[in-house]
Amino acid sequence: MTFNYPKGIKKIEGPKKRKAPTLSTSAANRGMGFEQDINDTNSYYLEKGMALIYKRPTPINVVKVDYTKGAKITHAYYEQQSTTDYNGVYKGRYVDFEAKSSKNKTSFPMGNIAPQQIVHLKRVIEHGGIAFFLINMYAAEETYLLKADFIIDFYEHGDRKSIPLEDIRKNGYLVKEGIRPRFDYLPLLDEIFLK
Amino acid sequence: MTFNYPKGIKKIEGPKKRKAPTLSTSAANRGMGFEQDINDTNSYYLEKGMALIYKRPTPINVVKVDYTKGAKITHAYYEQQSTTDYNGVYKGRYVDFEAKSSKNKTSFPMGNIAPQQIVHLKRVIEHGGIAFFLINMYAAEETYLLKADFIIDFYEHGDRKSIPLEDIRKNGYLVKEGIRPRFDYLPLLDEIFLK
Numbered sequence: 001m002t003f004n005y006p007k008g009i010k011k012i013e014g015p016k017k018r019k020a021p022t023l024s025t026s027a028a029n030r031g032m033g034f035e036q037d038i039n040d041t042n043s044y045y046l047e048k049g050m051a052l053i054y055k056r057p058t059p060i061n062v063v064k065v066d067y068t069k070g071a072k073i074t075h076a077y078y079e080q081q082s083t084t085d086y087n088g089v090y091k092g093r094y095v096d097f098e099a100k101s102s103k104n105k106t107s108f109p110m111g112n113i114a115p116q117q118i119v120h121l122k123r124v125i126e127h128g129g130i131a132f133f134l135i136n137m138y139a140a141e142e143t144y145l146l147k148a149d150f151i152i153d154f155y156e157h158g159d160r161k162s163i164p165l166e167d168i169r170k171n172g173y174l175v176k177e178g179i180r181p182r183f184d185y186l187p188l189l190d191e192i193f194l195k
Numbered sequence: 196m197t198f199n200y201p202k203g204i205k206k207i208e209g210p211k212k213r214k215a216p217t218l219s220t221s222a223a224n225r226g227m228g229f230e231q232d233i234n235d236t237n238s239y240y241l242e243k244g245m246a247l248i249y250k251r252p253t254p255i256n257v258v259k260v261d262y263t264k265g266a267k268i269t270h271a272y273y274e275q276q277s278t279t280d281y282n283g284v285y286k287g288r289y290v291d292f293e294a295k296s297s298k299n300k301t302s303f304p305m306g307n308i309a310p311q312q313i314v315h316l317k318r319v320i321e322h323g324g325i326a327f328f329l330i331n332m333y334a335a336e337e338t339y340l341l342k343a344d345f346i347i348d349f350y351e352h353g354d355r356k357s358i359p360l361e362d363i364r365k366n367g368y369l370v371k372e373g374i375r376p377r378f379d380y381l382p383l384l385d386e387i388f389l390k
Contacts, residue, residue: 046318076268127287
């Protein structure tokens with residue numbers, strides 16, 4: 001799947017790896033760019049001893065392994081993540097979130113969020129964990145932290161298939177961007193969940 | 196970094212399928228049996244709404260994917276887990292642990308624990324998480340919860356390459372065994388970490 005990029009849109013990939021936008025840049029690549037930025041942010045937090053947040057490995061269903069070649073996997077498939085991509089610990093509390101990027105200019109399509117992620121985050125909340133989404137609005141060049149409660153409520157009771165950017169701005173918390181950490185979401189956890 | 200998985204890794208035996216221990220039973224098989232029991236225990240906790248504990252997927256380094264065949268992975272290798280196998284949330288607190296089984300009759304060989312797991316669990320403790328080991332002494336038919344602090348201290352200052360069973364009994368907490376949950380470790384978290 002490819003997209004035609006309007007002129008002037010900046011890519012959201014990490015500073016060192018950032019490429020100029022091209023016509024062949026796929027949605028997956030853009031998603032990976034934001035994901036990589038979150039990974040870099042988490043590495044920064046790890047190094048500074050601020051928090052311990054890991055990306056869960058993508059589950060892979062291994063069908064066949066060739067043991068004559070040093071356990072080379074020769075047949076396998078990606079499986080759908082049954083949870084979110086990130087979890088960890090901050091100030092003793094359990095933290096669990098999903099990071100998503102959309103190039104849509106005016107809204108965030110709910111199709112980006114898998115039903116099992118909604119189920120999982122409801123459980124996290126039930127067990128007293130800190131649950132949220134980091135939503136990167138690519139065209140607007142803004143990234144928001146939205147409490148999972150808000151997204152879950154929208155998912156279950158909203159009559160729209162996408163969240164208008166204005167609603168995101170109103171209900172979300174703008175994540176401060178910089179060089180390092182790239183997306184400094186940790187101060188927002190203090191403000192929203194731990195005060 | 197890749198490593199060779201023993202052949203036995205393919206067999207994931209649950210409690211019903213468990214065979215009587217034999218000399219030919221590989222360490223990997225026994226490890227997977229205990230791992231499966233812990234997975235079953237966590238599934239029970241999930242269903243009953245008692246805790247949310249997941250096994251991290253084994254990270255796999257994907258070298259080649261054949262997209263002409265529905266994203267079939269044709270070349271990949273297992274990577275060593277840089278953390279522990281399990282983490283999640285219990286009563287709002289972050290929980291992180293490693294489950295290990297040994298058939299050694301008199302002691303638990305420290306070689307079962309990877310250096311990066313020690314590093315990881317030290318970080319978990321620093322961030323206020325609940326960190327421990329579940330150690331299954333297969334021959335003695337006893338399973339203990341040992342605080343990560345104890346294992347880390349033994350790892351860093353112990354002069355033995357294995358922890359004597361007597362030390363495990365003295366410093367550990369016996370996990371109650373049953374049909375379902377198979378290894379009921381949750382009450383011990385209340386007793387040890389949350390009282």
